[in-house]
Amino acid sequence: HFNRNLKTPIPKLQVVLLGSRGVGKTCVGNTILGCKEHDGKRTVHSEVRHGSVDQTEVTVVDSxxxxxxxxxxxxxxxxxxxxxxxxxxxxxxxxVFLLVIDADTSFNAKHLDAVTSHVELLG
Incomplete structure (x- = not known):
């Protein structure tokens, strides 16, 4: 018998945040990790942060x-x-590679081409 309400926690989750400048990648990482701090500085180097969400050990890499x-x-x-x-x-x-886009502006073919060419760098 299968119980749909029974959830097996994922022990570990590793996420890389990708996107253009100023779309809120750091804020998304903060939300995932349940953090509120943000210094407002632009991310220049990829940064690793760790946290725990429920019973899952989460690593977020902000690029x-x-x-x-x-x-x-x-x-x-x-x-x-x-x-x-x-x-x-x-x-x-x-x-997971999590692509962050800003929802308050249009996302057109030029933006899609830019995303595609950058994601292709990852192989």
């Missing part, structure tokens, strides 16, 4: 963002390097 609407070829190499490095900051690797 620097690219310029909104610009393809990866126009992104500085240092930002691209940090994006790629973010995958290795939660060994053996992330369970």
């Amino acid at each position: 620097p963002g690219w310029w909104k609407g610009f393809p990866a070829e126009d992104t500085p190499q240092a930002v691209k390097d940090e994006m790629q490095r973010s995958m290795f900051l939660c060994p053996p690797g992330p369970h």
